[in-house]
Amino acid sequence: MKKLLIIILFFGIQISFLSCSKDNDNNTEAPALAEKISMDVSYGNNMQQKYDLYLPANRSTEKTKVIILVHGGGWTEGDKTDMDFFIPYIKLRHPEHAIVNINYVLADLDTPAFPNQFLDVDAVINKLTSEKNELQILPEFALIGASAGAHISLMYDYDYDPDDQVKIVGDIVGPTDFTDPFYSGNPGFPLLMAALVDEGAYPPGTNYPEVLSPVFRVSNGSSPTLLFYGNSDPLVPLSNGAALNAALNTAQIDHSFTVYEGGHGDWAANDIENMKSKISGYIDTYLEISE
Known part of the structure; x- marks a missing residue:
């Protein structure tokens, strides 16, 4: 017993x-990570160098890639809130991606746009990359820009991304060719270009209209690109979209070129939805989430 x-x-x-x-x-x-939203995160010393960060639930450094939104405004105006309309769609259609909606330092008489605004995008990407473990993200990116923001996004990918962290560029009515007669034929254009450029950042004798035109920066290292233009745009001529389309064809870069009825993004609601859908298709292909 x-x-x-x-x-x-x-x-x-x-x-x-x-x-x-x-x-x-x-x-x-x-424990599974909860969704997290951080507004006005600073990425530099200037008060305009801020972004809004939307981190999805259950994120990880193995799968959570990042979609960056870049607003327009002629390099001198605009705000990240101008791109807020895109965020609910992205969260619905791509719930496992992180979203970053950025501000950059707007150009004025003391602060030229170029190359500073390209370097602002670089600072954002470098900060996110350095904090990948803390944020639980995989630092591969899509850049989606509107107007001047599209120009900045194209220039960054084509000229400032040697590590190929950017996988897609969405170009919504972006200026691509400053040698186009639409610009070069304007008597005030040389003065505008001089005001936008930090000449000390470029070698003497630089041809600024060419160096700052994405159409001349396309290479076989450029990322897949989506182009969206209006057929009666008073600010960015359709010829700019056609020129970039031709350059991407020559370089054999996967891309799409879509033309809508209307002007500078003021298109019919169904065209806006079509644009979002096409961008989503490229995200699914080139910024896919690995399970």
Whole structure:
């Protein structure tokens, strides 16, 4: 009887130990991360160098890639809130991607746009990359820009992304060719170009209209690009879209070129939805989430 009691106690202790071990193993599993939104995150010393960050639930450094939105405004105006309309769609259609909606330092008489605004995008990407473990993201990116923001996005990918972290560029009515007669034929254009360029950042004798035109920066290292233009745009001529389309064809870069009825993005609602859908298709292909 005594021997039987010892055996029962022994197995009871063993079962209890195994049960506790399983509980401890379960407790060591990392809890699933909740969705997190951080507004006006600083990425530099200038008060305009801020972005809004939308991190999805269950994110990880193995799968959570990033969609960056870049607003327009002629390099001198605009705000990240101008791109807020895109965020609910992205969260619905791409719930496992992170979203970053950025401001950059707007050009004025003391602060030229170029190359500073390209470098602002670089600073954002460098910050996100350095914080990948803290944020639990995989630093591969899509850049989606509108108007001046599209120009900045194209220039960054074509000229400032040697590590190929950007996988897609969405160009919504972006200026692509400053040698186009639409610009070069304007008597005020040389003055505007001089105001936008930090001449000290470029070698003497630089042909700024060419160096700052994405159409001349396309190479076989350029990322897949989506182009969206209006057929009666008073600010960016359709010829700019056609020129970039031709350059991407020559370089054999996967791209699409879509023309809508209307002007500078003021298109019919179904055309806006079509644009979003096409961008989503490229995200699914080139910025896919690995399970």
